[in-house]
Amino acid sequence: MGxxxxxxxxxxVIVLIRGLGEVxxxxxxxxxAALPMLAGSDDGSKALSVAAHLGILLALMAYFWxxxxxxxxxxxxxxxxxxxxxxRLFLHLAVGTxxxxxxxxxxxxxxxxxxxxxxxxxxxxxxxxxxLACDKLGVTVRRIEHMSFTGSFSLGLLQVLALIPGVSRxxxxxxxxxxxxxxxxxxxxxxxxxAMPLILGHGGRTFLGLWRQGELILSADxxxxxxxxxxxxxxxxxxxxxxxxxxxxxxxxxxxxxxxxGAMGLALWIG
Numbered sequence: 001m002g003x004x005x006x007x008x009x010x011x012x013v014i015v016l017i018r019g020l021g022e023v024x025x026x027x028x029x030x031x032x033a034a035l036p037m038l039a040g041s042d043d044g045s046k047a048l049s050v051a052a053h054l055g056i057l058l059a060l061m062a063y064f065w066x067x068x069x070x071x072x073x074x075x076x077x078x079x080x081x082x083x084x085x086x087x088r089l090f091l092h093l094a095v096g097t098x099x100x101x102x103x104x105x106x107x108x109x110x111x112x113x114x115x116x117x118x119x120x121x122x123x124x125x126x127x128x129x130x131x132l133a134c135d136k137l138g139v140t141v142r143r144i145e146h147m148s149f150t151g152s153f154s155l156g157l158l159q160v161l162a163l164i165p166g167v168s169r170x171x172x173x174x175x176x177x178x179x180x181x182x183x184x185x186x187x188x189x190x191x192x193x194x195a196m197p198l199i200l201g202h203g204g205r206t207f208l209g210l211w212r213q214g215e216l217i218l219s220a221d222x223x224x225x226x227x228x229x230x231x232x233x234x235x236x237x238x239x240x241x242x243x244x245x246x247x248x249x250x251x252x253x254x255x256x257x258x259x260x261x262g263a264m265g266l267a268l269w270i271g
Contacts, residue, residue: 011048011221012228018052019232022199023060023192024240025131025175025252026124027168033120034166034263051222055229057199060192062230063237067193085145089193095149096156097197100169103160115165118267123166125260131175132253138178143186151180156194169195171256174249184244192237 021028061068067089074086115123155173162169170191177187243251 015228025171030166051225052229059233100159121263128256
């Protein structure tokens with residue numbers, strides 16, 4: 001992983017920020033962009049990010065194993081001309097993935113460099129305020145079963161905004177889903193299912209880039225990052241889904257507001 005060996009502290013920081021930020025409506029990229037010193041060296045952070053994304057994907061597949069299994073069976077039934085609920089969920093995810101996947105392939109390397117730490121912090125802060133407002137204003141009447149393909153495409157289109165560090169992919173889809181009246185668990189569930197193909201695509205794209213440059217070498221650091229991110233993400237998803245069954249997204253909104261305000265203040269103080 002380059003000439004410089006990453007420290008265990010850098011591994012743990014990436015694991016925690018990626019493992020929590022990618023599955024909770026917080027925004028891992030925004031936190032790292034707002035406080036870039038957390039990311040460590042560029043080559044090291046990219047390789048660790050690939051490993052963390054692998055762990056996060058495995059965690060999501062493990063938690064939503066029923067949905068993953070139903071979609072697998074659904075694809076088979078769809079091919080036989082006998083679609084079912086799993087087929088429909090698969091098609092919703094496919095439709096929702098198209099806009100962000102297409103935009104991400106061409107734009108991801110160009111957008112991140114346009115955001116300064118103070119801008120990323122402001123977006124984290126603003127996302128928290130928006131999540132707080134939409135969660136409070138949104139009624140609770142809709143589930144995934146009520147979704148149209150226009151709705152899944154629209155939510156998927158919102159993920160294009162998440163190419164900008166500070167705009168959380170999970171956060172923006174949950175926020176708008178709540179504004180549209182989705183139940184909290186349904187909003188979180190679809191947002192995380194929708195994230196799975198994009199996490200796979202983003203991690204795979206970064207992996208190929210590092211592999212071609214000869215900068216990706218299997219090491220204990222990467223294995224720790226993958227395993228750690230899987231455990232952290234699995235625990236975070238389970239905790240969030242249990243929490244929003246009875247409560248609001250308030251803690252996640254507050255974290256974004258407090259972190260964003262603190263990071264903006266630090267950036268202004270440093271100058």
